[in-house]
Amino acid sequence: MTFRAVLAILLCKALRLFSRLVHRGGTAMPGRYALRVCPDLLAILARDVRSVAITGTNGKTTSSRMIEEAFAEQGLSYFANRSGANLISGITTEFVMNCTPGGRMKKEYAVIECDEAAARTVFGQLKPRVIVVTNLFRDQLDRYGEVTHTLENIRVAVQGAPGALLCLNADCSLTSSLAEDLPNRCVFFGIDKGAVPSREKPELSDATHCIRCKTEYEYDYISYGHLGGFRCPHCGYARHEADYAVTDVVEQRADGSSLVMDIRGTKQLVEVNLPALYNVYNAAGALAAAVEMGVDLPVAISALGRFQCGFGRMEKFDLGGGARIMLVKNPAGCNQVLEFLQNIKEKFILVVCLNDRPADGTDVSWIWDADFEALAGMTGRLEQVIVSGDRAGDMRVRIKYAGISDAFIQEERDYEALVDKLEKTDKPIFIMPTYTAMLDLRQVVIRHCGGAEFWE
Amino acid sequence: MELKICHMYPDVLNLYGDGGNIRCLTRRLQWRGIGAEVTRMPIGSPASLSGYDLVFIGGGQDFEQQVLLEDLHRGKDREIRAAVEDGLPFLTICGGYQMLGSYYETYDGQRCDFIGALDLYTVGSKVRMIGNYSFRCGEESGGSVVVGFENHSGKTWLGSGVQPLGKVLSGYGNNGEDGSEGARYKNVFGTYSHGPLLPKNPAFCDHILLTALERKYGTAELAPLDDTAERAAHDEVLARLG
Incomplete structure (x- = not known):
């Protein structure tokens, strides 16, 4: 631990204490100043922590909370950037709040939600064990630009963490294209054909043309938006088979969903304690990430049935x-x-x-x-x-x-x-x-x- | 009475709530008992514009631009040029507006030929012109004050053959330098304003509808509508722009 790092940690802790004394959140500001003192502070602290990072345009917070619940039920010692401070400043604050003044981490695991534009600066320092990319939809164009730019941002970000296992949405042609040209190991989650009634092709899709060759995709089925069984008739780029596959959405209720999943060849009944189809994707992704991080499958499944999301x-x-x-x-x-x-x-x-x-x-x-x-x-x-x-x-x-x-x-x-x-x-x-x-x-x-x- | 509206490239030019303009055109016709029929003309559909009374083209992503240009150069470019000269009303926004010009030159000097229906061209710049903005339409475009949202890095310059659609009151407009916004030529209305454009600017929407109805039926009148909500949303953005 360098003198600079210790100084940055102490500054960060002091600023956080001050923020709470004046009844402010102090989620991002302390980390911002700490990084000015020691730009690689996050890298230094993250070295001894097993992290899972969650990015993508939709479902980051919910997926993170699901993974957290699984970690908690497994009894892992972990922390998370729970307040939605998902830029490098907020993530650094969270790490500092979980280390001793001398810079020793108090927890073994971390669940880190990361803004898709900030991933470029975060992943290289964080070196996550697992990176979940939930999906990519058009989002705040004035801030992020086109969705393909966001994809490019994530691609560059992942290059900073070549050892990370990628956990990708198989049904999102944008997201799963990350598997095509990155050396990282990948697992896929998704909703299989027939699990929900297929939709008509939507009037508005965020990915109509092949990310590789710009030919219009054909679809076997659509679960919603551009998510589904896509296939490029020209270059052959197509949906990967899902390792964590929802094979049947048995029931969708106002308070949750009941699913059958096929996980590496075994059928599992999965209850999700949160309604709506997009949370079925979040649950499948979170399950995959938790299991790949070492949570036992029955524990991860039980967590999905119990967890409460909160925060809006x-x-x-x-x-x-x-x-x-x-x-x-x-x-x-x-x-x-x-x-x-x-x-x-x-x-x-x-x-x-x-x-x-x-x-x-x-x-x-x-x-x-x-x-x-x-x-x-x-x-x-x-x-x-x-x-x-x-x-x-x-x-x-x-x-x-x-x-x-x-x-x-x-x-x-x-x-x-x-x-x-x-x-x-x-x-x-x-x-x-x-x-x-x-x-x-x-x-x-x-x-x-x-x-x-x-x-x- | 009825207007046949062509929505060109709804599959790729749909970035900024462009569908809202189509909804606004059709609703404001229907509320007055005038028929509205919208036909989507995606990439790969036949080129003919005959039989339409109004054409709408929205803005899109860079990613699909090449696909779009290939499709345009398969005959739609000729068809659009002829229809423009023939006085068919067009409302074109952002990418769709730039596309009617002669060319787009990227910041590093690469030139991409567009369809040349309007005497204007666009040059890429490093700054993104982005934010709520307002402009006053010229008298020939109804003279109303329009509020919208612009988000473009291309600077558009008008040749002598076209008029600006209006004068910037607040924001950037065509290029952030000469105070012009959009372009007017025959019955073409081109603008950078999405937001989308029409729902918050009912006077401008009605001007376009009237242009199309008069061309089709000789004379036309539009019964007034209760635009309280539309005007309130319009005035709120205008007041914020100061």
């Missing part, structure tokens, strides 16, 4: 007739949440909170790529639609053009007033906020009905 991902609150906060940030994720709503049987209240701060993406055009038209088919069950957030005006127009009468749409920008109103209902409430709207609204909800602060 289908998080439940005791508000009104029961509320769920369901983070949305890009068209693919938003469509999955809208699809989940189609399975709700009773009358409910829908709240959509649209912000356009840097962490949300400053460009709100993506709401027009999401299928809010689905709401028009739910009018019998929509008790009320409320729009909120900095760009509530845009959201209101979007929902109007989706076929909901403008007179039916209420605007409430003040979160206190909004939660006051929601408290009075006995109907279920579904809240779809963007990231920063979720942070703010969640705090107000917690003040009214309890829950944890974001860094806890």
